[in-house]
Amino acid sequence: MSIRITQSKCVGCGMCIEACPGNLIKKNSDGKAYMLHERDCWGCTSCIKECKTGAIRFFLGADIGGRGSTLSVSEKNNISTWKIEDPNENVKIIEVNKNDANKY
Ligand code: SF4
Ligand code: SF4
Known part of the structure; x- marks a missing residue:
């Protein structure tokens, strides 16, 4: 996963x-998202x-040096x-102003 x-x-x-694109996420009876498969x-x-709420975490695998980070x-x-x-539980934060997106 x-x-x-x-x-x-x-x-x-x-x-x-x-x-x-895989149609893998559905809503439960409470209207919350969950993974189907x-x-x-x-x-x-x-x-x-x-x-937009940070509800989804992506696991950064060992193959990219993630060492279990999310x-x-x-x-x-x-x-x-x-x-x-x-x-x-060490946290790094990167903030990006979308107004600056075309500057790079
Ligand atoms: S990362 Fe998200 S959008 Fe992409 S396949 Fe997995 S559940 Fe679907
Ligand atoms: S809040 Fe996040 S996890 Fe929940 S339905 Fe919206 S995009 Fe999906």
């Missing part, structure tokens, strides 16, 4: 469901980029906040 959905952070917007996820990250993305106004958390 490449992602995990924290349902307490999910607001049921459905953006991840629309974004998943976790093993089928190939980690394309489309759902993570669409989730990545989540949340967004408020024009600021995207990328949060990387390692297994020891």
Whole structure:
């Protein structure tokens, strides 16, 4: 499995469901997103980029030096906040102002 959905952070917007090319994410009876077939996820990250609440975490595998760390993305106004958390709960935050996107 490449992602995990924290349902307490999910607001049921459905953006991840629309974004998943494998149709792997569904809503439960509470309107919260969940993975239908976790093993089928190939980690394309489309759902993570669409989730504005940071409810979806992506597992950074050993093959890219992730060592069990996870990545989540949340967004408020024009600021995207990328949060990387390692297994020891050390956190790194990267903030990106989307207004600056065309500067690079
Ligand atoms: S990472 Fe890609 S394949 Fe996996 S659940 Fe998200 S959108 Fe679907
Ligand atoms: S995009 Fe995030 S908040 Fe919206 S349904 Fe999916 S997990 Fe929930």
